[in-house]
Amino acid sequence: MNATSMTVAEGRIEWDRPARGRIGMFGLIAAEAAIFTIFVVAYLFYVGRSLTGPMPKDVLSVPVFYTICLLSSSLTIHLAAKSLRRGSVLSFGILWLATIALGAAFLYGTATEWHRLIYKEGLTISTNLFGTTYYSLVGLHGFHVVAGLVSLSIVMALTLLGSVGSEHAERVDVLSLYWHFVDAVWIVVFTVVYVIGR
Amino acid sequence: MMSTDAFALPRPELAPRPIVARLHDWVTTVDHKRLGILYIIYALVFLVIAGIEATVIRLQLIRPHNDFVSPQVFNRMFTMHGTTMIFFVVMPFLFGFANYLIPLMIGARDMAFPRLNAFSFWMTAFGGLLLYFSLVGANGLYGAGNAPDVGWFAYAPLTSRTFSVGHSTDFWTLALLVSGFGSIGTAINIVATVLCMRCPGMTLAKMPLFSWLNLVMAGLVILAVSPLTAAQIMLLVDRYLGGHFFDTQAGGSAVIWMHFFWIFGHPEVYVLVLPAFAFVSEIIPVFSRKPIFGYSVMVGATVAIGFISMSVWAHHMFTVGMGANVNTFFVLSTMAIAVPTGIKIFNWLATMWGGKIEFKTPMLFCIAFLFQFLAAGLTGVMLSVAPFTWHLGNSYFVVAHFHYVIVGGILFALFGAFYYWLPKMSGKMYSEALGKLHFLLFFIGFHLTFDFMHIPGLLGMPRRIYTYEPGRGWDVWNFIVTVGVFFQAAGILVFLGNLLWSHFRGKAAGSDPWDAWTLEWSTNSPPPAYNFASIPVVKSRRPLWDLKHPADPDWNYE
Numbered sequence: 001m002n003a004t005s006m007t008v009a010e011g012r013i014e015w016d017r018p019a020r021g022r023i024g025m026f027g028l029i030a031a032e033a034a035i036f037t038i039f040v041v042a043y044l045f046y047v048g049r050s051l052t053g054p055m056p057k058d059v060l061s062v063p064v065f066y067t068i069c070l071l072s073s074s075l076t077i078h079l080a081a082k083s084l085r086r087g088s089v090l091s092f093g094i095l096w097l098a099t100i101a102l103g104a105a106f107l108y109g110t111a112t113e114w115h116r117l118i119y120k121e122g123l124t125i126s127t128n129l130f131g132t133t134y135y136s137l138v139g140l141h142g143f144h145v146v147a148g149l150v151s152l153s154i155v156m157a158l159t160l161l162g163s164v165g166s167e168h169a170e171r172v173d174v175l176s177l178y179w180h181f182v183d184a185v186w187i188v189v190f191t192v193v194y195v196i197g198r
Numbered sequence: 199m200m201s202t203d204a205f206a207l208p209r210p211e212l213a214p215r216p217i218v219a220r221l222h223d224w225v226t227t228v229d230h231k232r233l234g235i236l237y238i239i240y241a242l243v244f245l246v247i248a249g250i251e252a253t254v255i256r257l258q259l260i261r262p263h264n265d266f267v268s269p270q271v272f273n274r275m276f277t278m279h280g281t282t283m284i285f286f287v288v289m290p291f292l293f294g295f296a297n298y299l300i301p302l303m304i305g306a307r308d309m310a311f312p313r314l315n316a317f318s319f320w321m322t323a324f325g326g327l328l329l330y331f332s333l334v335g336a337n338g339l340y341g342a343g344n345a346p347d348v349g350w351f352a353y354a355p356l357t358s359r360t361f362s363v364g365h366s367t368d369f370w371t372l373a374l375l376v377s378g379f380g381s382i383g384t385a386i387n388i389v390a391t392v393l394c395m396r397c398p399g400m401t402l403a404k405m406p407l408f409s410w411l412n413l414v415m416a417g418l419v420i421l422a423v424s425p426l427t428a429a430q431i432m433l434l435v436d437r438y439l440g441g442h443f444f445d446t447q448a449g450g451s452a453v454i455w456m457h458f459f460w461i462f463g464h465p466e467v468y469v470l471v472l473p474a475f476a477f478v479s480e481i482i483p484v485f486s487r488k489p490i491f492g493y494s495v496m497v498g499a500t501v502a503i504g505f506i507s508m509s510v511w512a513h514h515m516f517t518v519g520m521g522a523n524v525n526t527f528f529v530l531s532t533m534a535i536a537v538p539t540g541i542k543i544f545n546w547l548a549t550m551w552g553g554k555i556e557f558k559t560p561m562l563f564c565i566a567f568l569f570q571f572l573a574a575g576l577t578g579v580m581l582s583v584a585p586f587t588w589h590l591g592n593s594y595f596v597v598a599h600f601h602y603v604i605v606g607g608i609l610f611a612l613f614g615a616f617y618y619w620l621p622k623m624s625g626k627m628y629s630e631a632l633g634k635l636h637f638l639l640f641f642i643g644f645h646l647t648f649d650f651m652h653i654p655g656l657l658g659m660p661r662r663i664y665t666y667e668p669g670r671g672w673d674v675w676n677f678i679v680t681v682g683v684f685f686q687a688a689g690i691l692v693f694l695g696n697l698l699w700s701h702f703r704g705k706a707a708g709s710d711p712w713d714a715w716t717l718e719w720s721t722n723s724p725p726p727a728y729n730f731a732s733i734p735v736v737k738s739r740r741p742l743w744d745l746k747h748p749a750d751p752d753w754n755y756e
Contacts, residue, residue: 013398013735020310020394027386027420034424035431038458042432042443049449126440129449136435136443 021174029181032144036185039140040192043133047197050130059121060134062194066109067186070145073102074183077152077176085173087166093159099179100156103149110142134193141189144182151175228312229727233319234298235623240323241290242694247330248282249690251275253683256647260680262668272664273347274366278329280350281370284466285377286326288604291612292473293322293384296412298623300388302718302725303406305397305734310390318383325377332369346370349662351459352433354444354452359437368437375430378423385419388412397717399736404756406716406739407490410497411476414504415469421508422465429458453518460511468507471571471603472500474611475542478564481618482546484714485561486553489740489752492545499538499545506535516584517591525584532582536575543572558712559633563614566641570606574599577652592662595655601648613640613693620700621707625723628704632696636689643685650678715740 047056080095114135117123125135155175158164164172214220224232254275258266267275297315301308309315332345346366348356357367392413396405433455435441442448444455483490490496512520512528546568555561577599581587590596613636621627654672666672710719720742721730738744738752 015398017394017396020390023390023393024311024314024386027389031382031386031420031424034421035428038425038428038461039432042454042458045451045454046449051449125435126442129442132435132441132443132450136432136441140431 019170019174021171022177025174025177029177032181033185036140036188039133039137040188043137043192043197046129046133050128052128054121054123054127054130056130056134056193056198059117059123060194060198061113062198063109063113066106067190069102069109070106070186071183073099073106074180076102077179081169081172081176084164084166085169089159089165092164092172093156096152096156096159100149100152103145103152103179107142107145107149110138137189138193141182141185144185148179148182152179226316228308228316230297230301230309230312230315231623231725231727231729233315234294234296236319237290237294237297237322240326241287241294244282244286244290244326246690248279248287249687251279251282253687255279256680256683258664259666259676261677262666262673264665267664269664270344270347273349273662274345276662277346277349277370281329281346281374282326283604284350284470285374286322286329288470288608288612289377289381290322292415292470293318293381295477295615295619296388296415296473297384299619299718300391300409300412301395302622302721302729303409303716304392304395304400305717305730305736306391306395307729307733309387310394311387314383314387318380318387321380321383322377323380325373325375325380328369328376329373332366335365335369351456351463353459354455355446357433357437357455358445368434371430371433371437375427375434378427378430381419381423382427385416385423388416389420392416397734397736403494404736404739407479407493407496408476408716411472411479411500414500415472415476418465418469418472418504418507422462422469425458426462429455429462432458453515456515456518457512460514463514464511465507467600467603468503470608472503474567474571474608475500477611477615477618478546478567480716481560481564481614482549484618484712485556485558485564486550487556488549488553489715490545491548491551492541493739495541496545499541502538503535506531506538510535513582513584513587516587529582529584533579536579536582539575543568543575558617559628559630559637560614560618562634562637563610563617566637567607567610567614570602570610570644574602574607577602590655592660593655594659594661595652597661598648598651598655601651606644606648610640610644613637616693618712619718620697621711622718622723622725624700624704625707626700626704627707627711628696628700632692632699636692636696638689639685639692640689643682643687643689646682646685647679648682650675650682654679710742713746715742717741720745 076095077099080092080099083089083095084092123131123134125131152175155164155172224236227233227236254267255272258264258272258275260266297309300306329346344364344366346352346369348362348367348370352367352370355361357371392405392409402410432441432443436443436445442450444450444452446452479490479496510528510532512524513532516525516528550565577595581590581596581599617628617633654675657671657675659666659670659672659676666676707723709721709723711723712719717730717734717736718725720734734741736744738756740752744751744753
């Protein structure tokens with residue numbers, strides 16, 4: 001039958017549904033959280049089970065500065081999204097760029113740490129169980145930072161080209177959810193690797 | 199009651215487009231209906247392939263000391279059979295139906311993310327091709343490949359470089375990783391579609407049960423397939439980068455792979471069975487001419503199953519030796535999941551009770567589902583008792599149990615769904631006589647194979663052995679089990695024949711051949727690309743009932 005005959009209800013119905021972008025992002029975050037959970041469980045299960053060195057307490061140093069960088073980028077991206085909602089594209093661009101810079105600084109921190117571990121301490125992914133779990137967990141998180149930075153940079157490029165406006169505030173909000181998630185995961189990874197595991 | 203056909207839009211007759219253009223349309227499509235059909239065709243192809251593998255396994259076991267295939271080929275056959283059936287037959291089937299039906303049932307024009315939908319399908323499709331490419335490429339690209347042979351749950355250390363030389367295990371890992379991304383993408387899409395795309399008036403409490411059960415299924419896929427993805431990444435690290443996750447000689451653990459696999463593996467059973475429940479929950483009411491009994495309890499039971507299913511995985515590991523406390527927890531949680539499942543069975547029975555039952559082919563499959571799934575659940579409760587599993591773990595009793603679930607439960611419900619919604623998808627009816635013949639052959643074959651498979655298990659026959667000694671009392675049972683395979687194969691052939699019959703000889707179905715009540719029957723068969731000329735507005739769980747009976751609409755009673 002023709003669907004016009006489907007209008008069986010009289011009058012208008014108050015109809016409100018959640019935004020699909022937001023739900024989709026929450027689904028992605030749930031899936032990613034499950035993946036990280038398995039890696040974190042493996043890390044915790046294997047703490048102290050390495051049969052050979054180097055051991056975490058000998059080689060790991062706590063990356064306080066770069067952790068502050070990454071966590072403060074959550075604040076800048078939140079303020080950026082808020083500026084865009086208010087319609088201030090300029091301050092959005094500046095804060096967005098700051099977010100990218102802070103994320104890149106964090107990646108630089110990871111890179112220098114890995115360089116030191118590999119070339120100075122002789123710890124690679126195949127050296128021992130600690131190396132396997134450490135590089136996998138921190139690397140998986142680093143991969144997500146890279147993915148986030150690529151997405152943020154695309155938005156940045158579009159902003160510079162002048163095609164981002166306050167009408168995109170909802171989408172930018174959805175993307176910032178992912179970035180907040182990456183930051184939140186780092187709190188867990190940091191706790192597990194540098195506090196419990198050391 | 200008015201005929202709904204009177205409202206069908208006339209279908210303009212156009213000259214057929216060239217075949218290349220039509221194929222191009224199918225490859226580049228983002229239409230949920232076409233992607234649904236692609237999923238289903240893809241699953242049918244792999245159903246035949248994995249069915250042939252099962253036949254090879256059973257032919258090898260038809261008599262003791264048989265040498266139909268070598269032990270190596272036997273290992274490859276049961277690995278490929280299991281992997282293919284779970285990941286490339288049942289899951290694509292279910293995603294296909296979910297894709298096709300959910301937007302139609304909730305009055306939407308497409309899924310929430312049509313391009314993600316196409317991406318997910320092609321990931322799954324290429325995952326399947328990757329698995330079978332191992333036949334060519336597993337030992338390098340000179341064409342002398344072999345298939346994965348580590349079993350479908352691929353326990354360590356079988357998968358380590360030392361014990362799995364060549365690349366067959368890598369193909370297995372990558373195939374599951376790639377198709378896993380596809381599954382997660384589709385699951386996110388289903389969740390977003392159900393939550394965000396419902397037509398006006400369709401509150402969560404007014405959704406068809408089909409959408410509810412698929413929503414819970416999709417949530418489970420998100421939470422269950424992701425751990426598998428993580429475990430596959432770890433396996434790749436071990437195999438390619440020299441990692442030690444599952445390497446016991448470096449302090450790693452083989453048992454943790456079991457945990458990670460079954461954290462995926464057990465919710466996966468419910469991922470597969472919830473859509474089967476969804477089919478049955480739509481088909482039984484229509485052919486009993488009654489609304490579903492206890493809608494809200496059904497929803498509650500489904501959500502309960504979703505939660506409990508996340509905490510039962512280690513009942514696959516009672517024989518590992520996990521200790522009394524862990525075993526007790528998993529015994530109790532496994533028994534607990536039988537409660538909401540039992541609630542569902544009683545609800546379906548109560549729906550049929552006092553109804554005017556029409557024994558059409560879909561209904562026959564659903565009734566068989568009810569009793570077979572009940573029996574499968576009962577052996578499941580038996581196996582949930584840890585000391586019982588200590589005796590029968592890894593025996594043919596376990597194989598018989600889970601085939602009772604997957605074939606007797608899920609596949610029967612799938613065939614029911616196939617016959618029920620085929621007229622909607624193709625616009626043509628199937629042959630009721632051939633459908634009933636298919637049911638009869640498959641029913642006989644199923645019971646010959648899987649009823650009698652319990653007995654060699656009870657007599658101590660382990661699974662995955664490629665042959666056995668005569669005189670242990672297993673011979674006659676194995677013979678009967680293999681004979682059943684031929685009936686099942688004949689049933690599948692009749693089924694495929696019925697599809698062809700329907701295509702060439704089937705009469706037009708009209709928009710609503712079953713006098714059903716959900717929104718997909720309100721549009722043409724097959725539906726136009728946009729599904730609904732205008733978005734429907736609903737006021738009850740059975741919008742078509744309201745339309746057909748304006749004097750006595752459902753919303754007076756809900």
